[in-house]
Amino acid sequence: MAIIKTENLTKKFRDLVAxxxxxxxxxxxxxxxxxxxxxxxxxxxxRMITAISPVTAGQVWVDGQDLARHSxxxxxxxxxxxxxxxxxxxxxxxxxxxxxxRYFEIPRKEAMRRSLEALRLFQLEExxxxxxxxxxxxxKRRLLIARGLINQPKILILDxxxxxxxxxxxxxxxxxxxxxxxxxITQLLCTQNMEEAALLCDRVAIMHLGKIVVVDVPHNLIxxxxxxxxxxxxxxxxxxxxxxIRELKNHHVEFEEVGLAIRAFHVDNDELAHKxxxxxxxxxxxxVFFRLTSESLVE
Amino acid sequence: MRMFSWRFIRxxxxxxxVFFRLWRSELPGFTIEPVIVLLAFGVGLGTFVxxxxxxxxxxxxxxxxxxxxxxxxxxxxxxxxxxxRMEFQSTFDGILATPLNAEDIIAGEIFWGATRAMLxxxxxxxxxxxxxxxxxxxxxxxxxxxxxxGILFSALAIVFTSYAPAIYSFNYFYTLFINPMFFVSGxxxxxTNFPPFVQNLSWLAPLAPAIHLTRSLFIGKFExxxxxSLGIIVAxxxxxxxxxxxxxxxxxxx
Numbered sequence: 001m002a003i004i005k006t007e008n009l010t011k012k013f014r015d016l017v018a019x020x021x022x023x024x025x026x027x028x029x030x031x032x033x034x035x036x037x038x039x040x041x042x043x044x045x046x047r048m049i050t051a052i053s054p055v056t057a058g059q060v061w062v063d064g065q066d067l068a069r070h071s072x073x074x075x076x077x078x079x080x081x082x083x084x085x086x087x088x089x090x091x092x093x094x095x096x097x098x099x100x101x102r103y104f105e106i107p108r109k110e111a112m113r114r115s116l117e118a119l120r121l122f123q124l125e126e127x128x129x130x131x132x133x134x135x136x137x138x139x140k141r142r143l144l145i146a147r148g149l150i151n152q153p154k155i156l157i158l159d160x161x162x163x164x165x166x167x168x169x170x171x172x173x174x175x176x177x178x179x180x181x182x183x184x185i186t187q188l189l190c191t192q193n194m195e196e197a198a199l200l201c202d203r204v205a206i207m208h209l210g211k212i213v214v215v216d217v218p219h220n221l222i223x224x225x226x227x228x229x230x231x232x233x234x235x236x237x238x239x240x241x242x243x244x245i246r247e248l249k250n251h252h253v254e255f256e257e258v259g260l261a262i263r264a265f266h267v268d269n270d271e272l273a274h275k276x277x278x279x280x281x282x283x284x285x286x287x288v289f290f291r292l293t294s295e296s297l298v299e
Numbered sequence: 300m301r302m303f304s305w306r307f308i309r310x311x312x313x314x315x316x317v318f319f320r321l322w323r324s325e326l327p328g329f330t331i332e333p334v335i336v337l338l339a340f341g342v343g344l345g346t347f348v349x350x351x352x353x354x355x356x357x358x359x360x361x362x363x364x365x366x367x368x369x370x371x372x373x374x375x376x377x378x379x380x381x382x383x384r385m386e387f388q389s390t391f392d393g394i395l396a397t398p399l400n401a402e403d404i405i406a407g408e409i410f411w412g413a414t415r416a417m418l419x420x421x422x423x424x425x426x427x428x429x430x431x432x433x434x435x436x437x438x439x440x441x442x443x444x445x446x447x448x449g450i451l452f453s454a455l456a457i458v459f460t461s462y463a464p465a466i467y468s469f470n471y472f473y474t475l476f477i478n479p480m481f482f483v484s485g486x487x488x489x490x491t492n493f494p495p496f497v498q499n500l501s502w503l504a505p506l507a508p509a510i511h512l513t514r515s516l517f518i519g520k521f522e523x524x525x526x527x528s529l530g531i532i533v534a535x536x537x538x539x540x541x542x543x544x545x546x547x548x549x550x551x552x553x
Contacts, residue, residue: 013553050396051395051396052392052395052396052552053552053553054552071400072398072400073398075396075397075398076397076398078396080396082389082392082393082396084389084392085389086388086389086390086392086393087393088313088388088390088393089388090317090320090321090388090390091313091316091317091320095316099312099313099316100393100397102309102312102313103306103309103394103397103398103399104397104398105398147393151397
C-alpha cells in the first residue's frame with residue numbers, strides 16, 4: 001500500500017516551475033530515494049509533502065489522508081530532518097527535544113523518557129545540557145534525526161542528512177537509518193550521494209528539471225541505463241578518438257562523450273575491449289545519474 | 300484568512316522557556332532603563348516643570364512611561380526577536396513541520412510579545428508604587444491594559460516584520476514611526492498643548508489611547524472617556540492581528 005502518494009503535484013515560484021506535475025507512490029516500509037542535481041526540485045517537493053510549503057497544484061495523500069484537508073494530522077505522522085540545520089539555538093540539547101515533543105502534545109513525562117532514550121541512542125547523552133553552538137556537525141545531524149523521531153513517526157523524511165559529515169559520522173548515521181528501516185519506518189531520503197542511495201534505498205527516483213525522470217530499484221536502473229559493465233576511454237589524440245568512436249559505432253556500442261573521455265555503456269565485447277585496450281569497470285548509480293541528468297540526454 | 304488554534308500556546312511556552320533561561324540579560328533593558336527615565340524626567344526635569352493640572356510632573360509621566368515601555372517591549376520582541384527566529388535561526392521552519400501551523404506560530408509570537416509588554420509595564424508600575432506615585436487602586440488593572448495594548452503593538456510589529464527585507468529595515472520602523480509616536484502620544488506632555496487638529500489626529504497613533512487609558516487608571520480620573528480608548532485599542536487590535544496572520548503566513552510558507 002502506498003503510504004505517500006502524490007498526483008500531478010506542481011510548485012511554481014512566479015515564472016519558475018520548481019516541481020512539474022509529479023505523480024509518485026511510496027510504499028509502506030520502504031526506503032525511497034529522491035536523487036537529483038541542485039535545483040532539480042527535490043527540496044520543493046519535500047516541503048510540499050511535509051505541508052511546510054503550499055502546493056500550487058495537485059494533491060498529496062499521506063497514510064490515506066488528504067494533506068490539504070488534514071495537514072495537522074499528517075504532520076503528526078511525519079518526522080522531518082531538514083537540509084538546513086534548524087535546531088533551536090536558544091535552548092539546550094535536551095530542551096530542544098522536550099520542546100519539540102511539546103509541539104506534538106506528548107505529555108511531559110513521556111517526552112522526557114523518549115528524549116533521554118534518543119540521546120542515548122544517538123550518543124549525545126553527555127551533551128544534554130550543552131548549547132547547540134557547542135555541538136560538532138555530526139552531533140547536530142544526529143540531534144536533528146533524534147528530534148525527527150521524537151513523535152515516533154510512521155514516515156521519516158530526510159533531506160540530505162549526511163551532507164558535510166566526515167566518513168565516520170556518515171557511516172554511523174547510515175547504520176541508524178538501516179535500524180529504523182528494520183523497525184518498519186518508511187523513509188523518504190533525498191540525497192546527492194549515490195553511494196548512500198545505493199546502500200540504503202529500496203527504490204530511487206531521479207529528478208531533473210522538476211520532473212521525475214525514472215523510478216526503480218537501483219540495480220535495475222544500472223542494468224537498464226548503463227549496464228553492469230562500462231568502459232571509460234581516454235583517447236590520447238584526436239585521431240585515436242575518431243578511430244575509437246568509429247569502432248564503437250561499428251559494434252553498436254552505446255556511448256557518450258564526457259569532456260575528453262568517452263564512456264561506453266552495456267559493454268560485453270571482450271574482443272573489442274582487447275582491441276581498444278580498455279578494461280571494464282562496474283556500472284554505478286552515479287553513472288545512471290549522470291546519464292539521466294546531463295543536458296545532452298538523448299532518449 | 301485562517302484562524303490560529305489553541306496550539307499557539309506551545310510556541311508561547313517555547314519563548315517563555317527561552318526568556319527564563321536568558322532573563323538576566325533581558326532584565327536591565329526593560330526594567331532598569333524605564334525607571335531611570337522616570338526618575339531623570341520626573342525628578343530632574345520635573346524641578347523645572349510646574350506640573351500638569353493638579354498633578355506633579357512625575358505623576359503625570361509615570362503612566363506614560365508604563366504604557367510606552369510596555370509598547371517597546373512588545374515591539375522589540377516581535378521585530379528583532381521574531382526576525383531572528385524566522386531568518387537567522389530558522390526556528391519557525393522547524394516548527395512548521397510539527398502539528399503547529401503558521402497561524403499558531405504567529406499568534407504565539409504576538410501573545411508572547413503581549414506577555415513581555417505586561418511584564419515590563421508591571422515592573423515599572425511596581426517601581427512607581429514604591430516611589431508612592433500611584434494615585435488610585437484602579438491601577439491594579441494596568442497590567443491587563445499593558446497585555447491588551449501589547450497584543451496590538453506586537454501584531455503591528457509582526458505586520459512590519461513580515462514585509463521587512465532585512466533586519467536593518469527596523470531602523471526606519473523605529474525612527475520614523477515608533478519613537479515619534481512615543482513623543483506625541485501624551486507620555487511627556489498633555490496633548491492639549493497641540494492645536495485641536497493635531498489632537499484629533501493623535502488618536503490615530505495607537506499609543507495615545509493606551510496612554511490615556513493607563514493614565515486614567517493610574518490617577519483615578521476618567522477623562523478622556525476610557526471606553527473610547529478601550530474601543531480604539533480593541534478595534535486596532537482586531538485589524539492588525541488579522542493583517543499579521545495573513546501577511547506573515549505568506550512570508551513563512553513559501
